[in-house]
Amino acid sequence: MSGIRPTGFLHLGNYFGAIRNYVKMQDDYECYFMLADVHSLTTHPDTKELKKNVLRVLAEHIACGLDPEKVALYCQSHLYETAELYLYLNMLAYKGELEKTPTFKDKVRQHPDNVNAGLLTYPVLMAADILIHRANYVPVGKDQEQHLEIARNYVNRFNHRYGHVFPEPFAFNFNKELIKVPSLDGKGKMSKSENQLATLFLADEDDVIRKKIMKAKTDNGPAKKNSVKPEYIENIFLLMKLVSNEEVIAKYEDGFNNCTIRYGDMKKQLAEDMVNLIAPIRNRVNAILNNEKYLEKIMKQGADKAIASAEATMQLVRNAMGLNYF
Ligand code: ADP
Numbered sequence: 001m002s003g004i005r006p007t008g009f010l011h012l013g014n015y016f017g018a019i020r021n022y023v024k025m026q027d028d029y030e031c032y033f034m035l036a037d038v039h040s041l042t043t044h045p046d047t048k049e050l051k052k053n054v055l056r057v058l059a060e061h062i063a064c065g066l067d068p069e070k071v072a073l074y075c076q077s078h079l080y081e082t083a084e085l086y087l088y089l090n091m092l093a094y095k096g097e098l099e100k101t102p103t104f105k106d107k108v109r110q111h112p113d114n115v116n117a118g119l120l121t122y123p124v125l126m127a128a129d130i131l132i133h134r135a136n137y138v139p140v141g142k143d144q145e146q147h148l149e150i151a152r153n154y155v156n157r158f159n160h161r162y163g164h165v166f167p168e169p170f171a172f173n174f175n176k177e178l179i180k181v182p183s184l185d186g187k188g189k190m191s192k193s194e195n196q197l198a199t200l201f202l203a204d205e206d207d208v209i210r211k212k213i214m215k216a217k218t219d220n221g222p223a224k225k226n227s228v229k230p231e232y233i234e235n236i237f238l239l240m241k242l243v244s245n246e247e248v249i250a251k252y253e254d255g256f257n258n259c260t261i262r263y264g265d266m267k268k269q270l271a272e273d274m275v276n277l278i279a280p281i282r283n284r285v286n287a288i289l290n291n292e293k294y295l296e297k298i299m300k301q302g303a304d305k306a307i308a309s310a311e312a313t314m315q316l317v318r319n320a321m322g323l324n325y326f
Contacts (some may be wrong), residue, residue, distance in 0.1 A: 001135035001169075003034035003076065003126075006053040007044050008192035009201040010060045013181035016242055017141025023065040024174050025139060031071035032133045032306055033061065038076045039125065042118040043111055043193075055295050056285070060202055062298070063284035072309070074302030076129065081310035085317060086121075086128040092157040093124045102146065127151035130169045132310045137172035142180040143189065145171050162320040165313075181242070184216040186232030203282055206275045213271040218263035226257050236263075236270065243273040 002022065004014055022033050035057050037050060044050075054075060061073060076082065098104060098120050107119050118125070126147050130138055131154070138148060148171045155166040171178055181190045185198035192199075198216075200209060217232040229237065233256075240249055248269060255261035288295070318324050 001032045001034070001130050001133045001137075002139045003036040003039070003129055004057065004061075005036045005040040005192075006050070006057040007040045008053070009203045010057060010064075011181075011190050011192060011202065012200045012239075012242075013141060013190040014192075015064060015202060016181050017143075017179050018139055019061065019064045019066070021139035021172065021174055022061075022071070025137070025172075026067060026070045029137065032135065032309065033066065033071055033073050034129060034306070035061075035073075035075045036129070038082075039122065042116065042122055043107065043114070045114070054299075055292065056289065058295050058299065059285045059288040060281075062288055063281050064202070068298045068301060072302045072305035073298060074306040075299060078299075078303035079132065079306055079310050081307070081314045082125070082128050082132050084314060085132050086125050088317065088321065089124050089128055089131070089154050089158070090121060092154050092161075093121065095120075097150070097153075098123065101150070103143075123147050123150040124154070127154045131155065131166050132313050133306070134166055134313055135169050136167050138169050139172045140178070141189075142178040145178060162322075165316050165320050182235035182238060184212055184235075184239075186217045186235055200274060200278065202278055203285065204278060205282075206279060209274050209278060210271040213267050213274060214264075216267060218267070221261050221263065222256060222259050225259055229256065233263075236266065240266070240270050240273070243277050244270065248273070 002018055004010065004018060010019070022031065025031055035054055037054055040050070040053075041047075058073065062068065066073060101123055104120060104122065107122075108115050111119070127150060130151055138144075138151075140148070148169060152168045152170075155168050158166060173179060182188070183190045183195050183198040184200070185195060187195065187198070190199040197212060200212060204212070216236060218236070219230070219233070222229075237249070237252070237256075240252065252261060252266050252269075255266075
């Protein structure tokens with residue numbers, strides 16, 4: 001189980017942190033992938049653009065290779081059962097703990113005028129999203145690790161108090177290590193809302209991709225053989241490892257170690273490899289977006305599958321909690 005907020009265009013961080021793993025999982029696991037529209041209300045209360053964003057992000061999921069026949073691809077707001085589970089989990093969540101969550105502190109800094117209770121209890125709703133399907137594996141990027149730890153706390157508290165209902169969910173990545181896709185300016189991670197010029201979006205046109213990559217921070221190259229890479233150079237290598245083939249990567253690693261590297265050439269190569277990844281996805285998104293009826297059908301189909309799973313879980317939860325009086 002996993003989810004992405006429909007708060008803007010999907011980017012390379014969403015792709016490598018989450019969706020690429022979704023696509024790999026879809027043949028071997030029972031998968032529930034969610035468009036987290038309710039979560040987006042914590043920071044984006046204006047709903048005028050919401051439907052458009054939901055349809056776009058849905059199309060982006062499909063364009064990346066997700067097959068709606070194999071997985072449940074659904075909207076969070078269609079699952080009322082999650083709201084019920086969220087309410088029960090809130091009784092197992094402590095204010096002090098929630099206030100200490102780093103993502104909460106970040107959000108308070110970014111949105112000082114709208115520090116709502118939904119923002120504070122974001123990890124509780126996220127736990128409910130996962131536990132509603134009694135999920136074991138949660139394919140997410142590195143930034144979500146702490147939220148998973150919080151979800152495991154609620155699982156243990158619930159199971160201890162009411163009897164075993166939930167498995168402990170763990171963050172999941174096929175390459176073992178969770179990924180953080182760095183932003184192109186060498187500061188922080190790629191993200192939908194921050195530093196958009198340093199984030200590569202799946203909707204970016206080829207020349208935009210090239211321009212953004214050519215602007216990425218570099219320097220004159222190492223002065224001594226086999227030096228340690230500064231973080232901004234390490235980031236460019238990291239991006240290259242995500243999209244380029246092994247020979248290309250080896251060539252630039254050698255170039256760095258022998259002080260012959262030309263970062264201009266490296267960025268040109270990276271840009272072309274990135275265009276090769278993004279352009280087909282972008283073109284598929286545009287084709288799918290034209291077919292709103294198809295997207296609505298997928299959403300309904302996903303909701304039906306997710307609701308069936310959620311209803312089964314809530315029967316177990318109500319029974320375990322003794323909320324079954326007749
Ligand atoms: P955003 O931060 O862009 O708003 P979300 O909070 O909706 O994205 O996160 C959706 C998924 O994408 C999560 O699994 C998250 O871990 C992953 N993700 C987002 N940004 C990155 C990044 N830069 N690197 C790796 N994974 C990321």
